[in-house]
Structure formats: C-alpha cells, structure tokens
Amino acid sequence: MRLGTASRSRDPAAPLERPQPSDVHIWELDLRRPPAHALDLLDAAEQERARRFVFAIDQTRYIAAHGWMRQILGRYLGRAPQDLQFTFGLHGKPALSGRRNDASLCFNLSHSLDKALLAVSNGLPVGVDIEAIRPDLPDSVLAAGVLTPGELDELAQLPPKQQTDVFFACWARKEACMKALGLGLALEPRSLHVGMIPARQRVLSDHAPDYIDLSPLPSPSGHAAALAVLGGFGKMLYRQASLPGRSD
C-alpha cells in the first residue's frame, strides 16, 4: 500500500477526479462538523431514518455522515448531492444507481461515535470499518463468538494491556472484509481468519471469487480501522473532510 496525500481545495463543490482503476480513496469524516445544510442533502428515506433516532447525538451524526457521503460522491460524479440515487444489496450494502456511469463508482461508509470513514473506488468492491475502542471489551463470550480458535490463542498470548487494542483492530479488519463482500453480519465472523497482526494481507473466503486484500488504516486516536478490497488494490489516498463548507 502506498499512502498518498491530497491537494487542498476550499470549494465544497469542487469536482474530484475519480480514483485510478486500481486505487482507493479514503475520506476521514468528522461528524461533529457536518457539511452546510446537511439535512437538505438527504433523500426522503434518509430524512425519515434521521427522524427515528431516539438520541439527538445519533441523529446529528447520521445526518453528518450521509451529508458528507453525498457531497463527496456528488463531487466525483459532477452531480448535486441530493440528486444521487442508491440501491441496496440483499444484506443492505448501498451502491450508487440511477445514471449509467454512477454505478461504477463504488463506495462504503463506516461510522463510530464522532468519526466516519468513506472508501471510494472506481469499480473495485470495497469495505471499510472504523471502531471506537471500548476499554471494557472484549469479554470472553464476545471473543469466543467472533474469533477463530487460532485468533483466540494469539490474543490470549498477548499481555493483557494490549488485548483490547489488538482485539478491536482485528474486529475492524474482519468487519471490513464482511462489508466488502456485502454480507455484513450475515457472514459468520469465525469463518474469516485475519489473525492479530495488523499487516496488509490476503484473506480467503468461500464468498470471495478471488481473495480479499485487507489493510489496516490510519485511524483517529481511540479508534481502529481497516480497508478490504475484493481482488486487490494499488495505491490508497487518505483525505480528511472536517470543516463546514470545505471537504479537504
């Protein structure tokens, strides 16, 4: 994986060049700072979903995440964020639909507390996951429910102080794979062996036609994150979208 940096633009609507066919762009989103008029960027279904959150903080984060997602995808496609249309896979994975060229822009979103990541590619199926690290986890029931026997052994051999961070990094890598496949939690997590070492690796799954190219991602403090790409990728470009009215 080669990490690139992005040029800065202060125009929130400035067009973005699609990723090269082998590359993936990762956007780090700060959900405390939604884009301007974020609620207006969402479609009726998203607005309805936003209304149903019990806690205001969850509603704010959801609106920010979907506002940023639409604004950034719209910049790649040269379209207004509110005009984008989505279709959903059998297990809920969203994909762009509508106009002919839109569907080839692949993406995946993940959010945890105030942070979100958006992975964007030009045709490569991607899955991304970010997890806020909880110091009280994993307990033995959770670990046994999601780790392979080999992973459980590896975890048990680590000093207890390291186990929480390593577990969350492992879980982010697993979930990124499950999301790249579009299966999410419909895939039994113990069917994927990703191990405890956060290195780029090839993961095999009966559900992947070839292999899953799995990579840890730089993550904001207190979080673990990972990217999975079906069939492999070349370069990754990491960008931040944090201030209202600007996107990188």
Ligand SMILES: CC(C)(COP(=O)(O)OP(=O)(O)OC[C@H]1O[C@@H](n2cnc3c(N)ncnc32)[C@H](O)[C@@H]1OP(=O)(O)O)[C@@H](O)C(=O)NCCC(=O)NCCS
């Ligand atoms: C997808 C899933 C793994 C998300 O886990 P999570 O850690 O809670 O959430 P993350 O923040 O990492 O990802 C959520 C985002 O992933 C995307 N997503 C949803 N389903 C997905 C799937 N099957 N595969 C990949 N991505 C998916 C969406 O963009 C979603 O964002 P949204 O909730 O704001 O719309 C989990 O919710 C799941 O397995 N859902 C499937 C449920 C299902 O089978 N539904 C069938 C009927 S639709």
